[in-house]
Amino acid sequence: xxxxxxxxxxxxxxxxxxxxxxxxxxxxxxxxxxxxxxxxxxxxxxxxxxxxxxxxxxxxxxxxxxxxxxxxxxxxxxxxxxxxxxxxxxxxxxxxxxxxxxxxxxxxxxxxxxxxxxxxxxxxxxxxxxxxxx
Numbered sequence: 001x002x003x004x005x006x007x008x009x010x011x012x013x014x015x016x017x018x019x020x021x022x023x024x025x026x027x028x029x030x031x032x033x034x035x036x037x038x039x040x041x042x043x044x045x046x047x048x049x050x051x052x053x054x055x056x057x058x059x060x061x062x063x064x065x066x067x068x069x070x071x072x073x074x075x076x077x078x079x080x081x082x083x084x085x086x087x088x089x090x091x092x093x094x095x096x097x098x099x100x101x102x103x104x105x106x107x108x109x110x111x112x113x114x115x116x117x118x119x120x121x122x123x124x125x126x127x128x129x130x131x132x133x134x
Contacts, residue, residue, distance in 0.1 A: 009058025020050045038132040049100040058087045071110040105129045
């Protein structure tokens with residue numbers, strides 16, 4: 001990498017799931033990919049949630065943050081600390097895996113996962129919380 005050249009990377013994917021495992025051959029397994037979470041009562045506690053983000057086609061040093069926001073009032077439900085990573089050349093890739101423990105969703109409705117790079121929202125997508133019967 002040539003000094004002082006910064007190329008903002010692309011977010012190849014962002015996946016919300018229940019668990020992530022790495023096989024002996026290095027492949028990642030995403031278990032329980034979801035976009036809807038059902039709960040019998042609210043506030044609802046989701047005991048374990050993973051979000052994996054893979055960055056590609058960039059060069060330089062970057063900081064990533066992932067957060068979950070309640071739509072409507074834009075209240076941040078949970079967010080990670082900033083994660084610093086470096087892409088040495090345009091062919092490099094870096095995957096950031098965030099583990100959220102005991103996330104409390106105050107009510108049913110629409111929430112949003114936001115992926116930030118150097119403070120700028122690069123991608124966002126919904127997670128819907130539904131009230132289950134019974």
